[in-house]
Amino acid sequence: MKTLTLSAFALALTLPSLPALGSDMPQDDTSRKDALTLWGVQFEELEYRYSDDDEELGVWNGDAFYGTDELKFRWQSKGEYAIEEEAYEKLENQLLLQTPVSDFFDAKAGVRFDTPEGPDRTYGVLGLTGLAPHWFEVDASLYVSDEGDTSAEFDAEYELLFTNHLILSAALDATVAFSEDREIGVGKGLVSTETGLRLSYDLIDRSFSPYLGVVHERKYGDTADLARAEGAGTEDWFAVIGARVSF
Amino acid sequence: MNASKLFVAAAAMSMTATTFAAGSHGGGHGSSIGEPGNAGDVSRTIQVEMHDNYYEPEAIEVARGETVRFVIENKGRLVHEFNIGTPEMHEAHQDEMKMMVEHGVIQGDKLNEDMMNMDMGNGQTMKHDDPNSILLEPGQKKEIIWTFSSKTNMEFACNIPGHYQSGMYGDVNFDSAADTQARAD
Amino acid sequence: MKNALMAGALGLLMPVMAAAGEYSLTVDRVMIDTGDFVKEGIGYNGASPGPVLRFKEGESVTINVTNNLDEPTSIHWHGLILPFEQDGVPGISFEGIQPGETFTYEFPIVQSGTYWFHSHSGFQEPNGAYGAIVIEPEGREPFRYDRDYVVQLTDKHPHDANRVMRNLKMMPDYYNRQQQTVGDFFADISKHGFMTALQDRLAWGDMRMMKADVEDVQGFTGLINGKGPEQNWTGLFEPGERIRLRFINSSAMAYFDIRIPGLEMTVVQADGNNVQPVNVDEFRIGVAETYDVIVRPKTAEAYTIFAESMGRSGYARATLAPEEGMEGPVPGLREAPLLTMADMSGMHGMDHGDMTGADASAGMDHSDMNQGEMDPDGMKDDSGMAADASDSMAGMDHSGMDHGAMIMSEGGASDPFYAEGSGLVPVAANGGKFLSYADLRAQKPLYEEREPTREIELRLTGNMERYTWSINGVKYEDAEPLRLQYGERVRFKFVNETMMTHPMHLHGMWSILDVGAGEWNPVKHVISVQPGTTVYMETEVDAPGQWAFHCHLSYHAASGMFRKVVVEGGPDQGNTAGAEVAKDGGDA
Structure with missing residues (x-):
């Protein structure tokens, strides 16, 4: 009797180790087992600017991404369109690959194409983007142009919540050049800053948030000299109206 | 704080015992739930089984003036009570039982x-010794002899927190035929 | 193919079965009207929620599921003990149900109680693919009631679930409209002083964590049995009756705090298993949990069933009334809770070596909790407990984190299943009894008590900013299956290192929650693990095959907090099913 039970037990033990049973088990090849692949489109700025010397600009700063937690492809686009001149004062597109390097930061690398009115430039891009302590969204990029010039750009943004829908965001963008690229009006040293304050209201979720704001642009040092030499201004104040859009 | 609460509980419990002795506790309309009976007057024995958490049977028939021997056996795995009273009395008693649970007198199974017999400071204890009620551990079997008096809205119930609320009670139905019989006698 | 074969084999055995219920479900695109908005979703037999399936313990059920969608689907029978091929998880139990296909589930019903079913494919469940299961026991219930109602809750969101997932990934705070504002900062200043308020902000800002991060997905309308607060689902009663309410939380993300002002509730069942009755004024139901309560309204008035979400961003409402159309007062939402540093105490990488309070809770071993002391109501008035809580808060003040002046939660409410000093500890609206896991005791032990054969630690991990969720830091896509041996009793140690609550659900086998009551530990299918706490559960590994094991928050599971469990060894599944059937037949 005892032997019988024992052998039954032994049988029960050997059964599952038979390869036949193992291969019967479904393999999880559903999308659940794949990395979540997502996309998104965001325009931090999509606005009309009116300057203190009556210049009118259409401006955007947005990006679209596709990818996983581990690797994203990002297309970042910035432009400033002078409405009267019907010309792009600024038109830059970056194609980037982005991957996490810490809990809060991603490294990115790619190419940047500048195709405004005037000479074009192509750059190699290396950068870091993420969330710094105290909720500062920061983005730092290093560029090397096809002309061999290097420059760096630093972006920071901070949001102040008056309410959960009425939000004041402060943005600072600064560019530094390590060498001069006279053709595109860039002098060595601190090139320019753009500071903006925008008061937005989340009208439709976070998909559509109209805002009003002020933007201050300034050129510095050699870059300012180059601008003056061309008869252009070195400092502008803009009133802006626009919307933050995401979908 | 705890000590004074315990005292109140103990006092309340001895109070109910006293009122039973006086045989005048409120079932409303001057009715009475009856009183502890004498073994010599017992006309009938009713077996009641306690389970987790219900009785078998869930209704009994009694006659006015009848003295019944209840043999109560806890066939469950938890502590249960068998308590004869009106729904109002049960409700009042539930607060005391809750306190007994909170103070570890009743510990589930x-x-x-020791806790029960502990002197609360002035001779009061947490003893559960009302004559209309009995508290049984799993496997225990005990008796209550009870004489029913007038027809009253009565239930037998387990007032351990949650037990009554979830349905551990039974109806005490007064047999009207037997009533008539009793009156004729 | 194998399923078809098995179905065939079972089909042959059908005539000898004691009882066999046959059910049909169609999976359809439906419109869902919450009263606040109408949106397309997925339902069963033309409606969301689907029908209440009523089974009887001991019967064998046949359920024909026809997929009328243009995408694959599945149905998981949540909490039911059944052969793994019938469990309904595509890629783990079976291949799924293709569009146009009818799949036949067949399994014996070996339990009773309140359960539910839902799709386990993509985001069909948050999109509406769920329904209730009520199983009548073979014998009598250990409690009595005159009528019963299913009260099935969900958090219906106006956005399609795929979009919710995408938005959360893009902006983790996309749906959080309870973030601390400038106004809150000034309120904190006037309450706690400038330095304290500032230090508090700096401490949270330093971690890049939000204390208002209690509910990821806000903006939903709470539904009860498919009805929004305005549509007011109503259950009728006669005064004096005992009513059994079968609460099921079928939400994607929302925990609910449930109360019925004016009525005490007696909890008699949790996750389908009877518990020793506990009288409460309010209870919190985690996602995918069920609680059965008995209430006894004595007067002919309308009572409001009020279910506030844990983060107070939404609510569901229904009514118990003697007649249709009556309404009770509807309470307002209470103030939203805020996380405290105690809730962060499990966070990876935080130096909390000196945080006495936090360590005490993180390392909390529930088995120390007075073994065998059956004291369900005792927790509440235990002054020792309250003292512990305040001690630990004092302890945190002296912690090495240099957050000396942190703003802590108020009230000092305490529950052993929350971190000490947690901001999430629930308090009953009427100041009465709020159910704790610590109150739960099995009505009847399901298994013989024995020592676990081994312990497996599962750290619940994640990164809120990236909206990635994982177990032991590994997402499902990168994870090896968890291998268990048939016949062992495994002790799972959940360590929540995130600041979110995770309702962990193991398929196919019971989760015996360690509340320190030994053989009386309650038997569940979902174990809710609060931030900064360690919770233990034990599982008798008695179901061969492979099973899913995951956080039941839809967007956490989808972003990686998911595992496959393989039970190795044990009797061959096919034979077991056959044996079960034969046994049933023999009884007839």
């Missing part, structure tokens, strides 16, 4: 006798 066993009773803490």
Whole structure:
């Protein structure tokens, strides 16, 4: 009797180790087992600017991404369109690959194409983007142009919540050049800053948030000299109206 | 704080015992739930089984003036009570039982006798010794002899927190035929 | 193919079965009207929620599921003990149900109680693919009631679930409209002083964590049995009756705090298993949990069933009334809770070596909790407990984190299943009894008590900013299956290192929650693990095959907090099913 039970037990033990049973088990090849692949489109700025010397600009700063937690492809686009001149004062597109390097930061690398009115430039891009302590969204990029010039750009943004829908965001963008690229009006040293304050209201979720704001642009040092030499201004104040859009 | 609460509980419990002795506790309309009976007057024995958490049977028939021997056996795995009273009395008693649970006198599947007999400071204890009620550990079997008087809205119930609320009670139905019989006698 | 074969084999045995219920479900695109908005979703037999399936313990059920969608689907029978091929998880139990296909589930019903079913494919469940299961026991219930109602809750969101997932990934705070504002900062200043308020902000800002991060997905309308607060689902009663309410939380993300002002509730069942009755004024139901309560309204008035979400961003409402159309007062939402540093105490990488309070809770071993002391109501008035809580808060003040002046939660409410000093500890609206896991005791032990054969630690991990969720830091896509041996009793140690609550659900086998009551530990299918706490559960590994094991928050599971469990060894599944059937037949 005892032997019988024992052998039954032994049988029960050997059964599952038979390869036949193992291969019967479904393999999880559903999308659940794949990395979540997502996309998104965001325009931090999509606005009309009116300057203190009556210049009118259409401006955007947005990006679209596709990818996983581990690797994203990002297309970042910035432009400033002078409405009267019907010309792009600024038109830059970056194609980037982005991957996490810490809990809060991603490294990115790619190419940047500048195709405004005037000479074009192509750059190699290396950068870091993420969330710094105290909720500062920061983005730092290093560029090397096809002309061999290097420059760096630093972006920071901070949001102040008056309410959960009425939000004041402060943005600072600064560019530094390590060498001069006279053709595109860039002098060595601190090139320019753009500071903006925008008061937005989340009208439709976070998909559509109209805002009003002020933007201050300034050129510095050699870059300012180059601008003056061309008869252009070195400092502008803009009133802006626009919307933050995401979908 | 705790000590004074315990005292109140103990006092309340001895109070109910006293009122029973006086045989005048409120079932409303001057009715009475009856009183502890004498073994010599017993006309009938009713077996009641306690389970987790219900009785078998869930209704009994009694006659006015009848003295019944209840043999109560806890066939469950938890402590249960068998308590004869009106729904109002049960409700009042539930607060006391809650306190007994909170103070570890009733511990789910066993009773803490030491805690029960502990002197609360002035001769009062947490003893559960009302004559209309009995508290049984799993496997225990005890008796209550009870004489029913007038027809009253009565239930037998387990007032351990949650037990009554979830349905551990039974109806005490007064047999009207037997009533008539009793009156004729 | 194998399923078809098995179905065939079972089909042959059908005539000898004691009882066999046959059910049909169609999976359809439906419109869902919450009263606040109408949106397309997925339902069963033309409606969301689907029908209440009523089974009887001991019967064998046949359920024909026809997929009328243009995408694959599945149905998981949540909490039911059944052969793994019938469990309904595509890629783990079976291949799924293709569009146009009818799949036949067949399994014996070996339990009773309140359960539910839902799709386990993509985001069909948050999109509406769920329904209730009520199983009548073979014998009598250990409690009595005159009528019963299913009260099935969900958090219906106006956005399609795929979009919710995408938005959360893009902006983790996309749906959080309870973030601390400038106004809150000034309120904190006037309450706690400038330095304290500032230090508090700096401490949270330093971690890049939000204390208002209690509910990821806000903006939903709470539904009860498919009805929004305005549509007011109503259950009728006669005064004096005992009513059994079968609460099921079928939400994607929302925990609910449930109360019925004016009525005490007696909890008699949790996750389908009877518990020793506990009288409460309010209870919190985690996602995918069920609680059965008995209430006894004595007067002919309308009572409001009020279910506030844990983060107070939404609510569901229904009514118990003697007649249709009556309404009770509807309470307002209470103030939203805020996380405290105690809730962060499990966070990876935080130096909390000196945080006495936090360590005490993180390392909390529930088995120390007075073994065998059956004291369900005792927790509440235990002054020792309250003292512990305040001690630990004092302890945190002296912690090495240099957050000396942190703003802590108020009230000092305490529950052993929350971190000490947690901001999430629930308090009953009427100041009465709020159910704790610590109150739960099995009505009847399901298994013989024995020592676990081994312990497996599962750290619940994640990164809120990236909206990635994982177990032991590994997402499902990168994870090896968890291998268990048939016949062992495994002790799972959940360590929540995130600041979110995770309702962990193991398929196919019971989760015996360690509340320190030994053989009386309650038997569940979902174990809710609060931030900064360690919770233990034990599982008798008695179901061969492979099973899913995951956080039941839809967007956490989808972003990686998911595992496959393989039970190795044990009797061959096919034979077991056959044996079960034969046994049933023999009884007839």
